[in-house]
Amino acid sequence: MADRQTLILEAAVRVIARNGVRGLRVEVVAAEAEVSTALLYYHFKDRAGLIRRTLAFISDRATGYTDEAVSGTEDARDVLLQLLLSELQDTDRVRENSIAWGELRASAVFDTELRETLAESTRSWTRDTAEAVSDAQAAGLADLRVDPLDAAERLTALVEGLSERWLSGSLTLDRARGLLAGAVDAELGPRPEQQFP
Numbered sequence: 001m002a003d004r005q006t007l008i009l010e011a012a013v014r015v016i017a018r019n020g021v022r023g024l025r026v027e028v029v030a031a032e033a034e035v036s037t038a039l040l041y042y043h044f045k046d047r048a049g050l051i052r053r054t055l056a057f058i059s060d061r062a063t064g065y066t067d068e069a070v071s072g073t074e075d076a077r078d079v080l081l082q083l084l085l086s087e088l089q090d091t092d093r094v095r096e097n098s099i100a101w102g103e104l105r106a107s108a109v110f111d112t113e114l115r116e117t118l119a120e121s122t123r124s125w126t127r128d129t130a131e132a133v134s135d136a137q138a139a140g141l142a143d144l145r146v147d148p149l150d151a152a153e154r155l156t157a158l159v160e161g162l163s164e165r166w167l168s169g170s171l172t173l174d175r176a177r178g179l180l181a182g183a184v185d186a187e188l189g190p191r192p193e194q195q196f197p
């Protein structure tokens with residue numbers, strides 16, 4: 001992706017996080033990115049194209065910081081936990097991503113075009129999480145009776161809810177992370193070494 005496109009997409013994430021999807025104005029994004037409105041239209045065609053590409057950009061950025069979080073982790077169960085906890089980090093990038101994601105999700109209720117794009121991103125995240133659950137099962141670190149896709153749906157939905165509560169000030173970050181770790185233990189069952197004292 002060209003550097004100017006990246007600047008525009010980063011600016012779009014900030015504007016959505018600050019003003020919501022309804023508050024997204026092409027002129028505001030152009031000013032935020034310090035580019036001309038014409039250049040923005042050249043790269044993204046229209047407002048809808050900018051929103052769709054911003055959603056894909058948010059997903060790609062999340063994949064980047066998730067990969068960073070699990071890098072070097074060998075225990076399959078810890079990989080799953082870090083994959084999920086990476087969405088609860090007190091960094092500008094994660095905060096902006098999470099807030100913008102929540103705004104896009106809320107807008108998808110009324111926007112059928114956005115709904116399908118968002119649904120595909122959600123399915124991809126759920127599949128990655130289900131694969132991590134399966135890896136933990138294959139390593140003998142999770143109950144084999146757990147359906148990986150069901151567990152992934154519950155865990156990713158929980159991450160979104162905990163993130164929203166943390167970002168809105170209803171939960172502390174430590175509490176949100178602790179609740180998520182407890183949910184992973186509840187979903188996967190105790191670790192083999194914890195089953196027999």
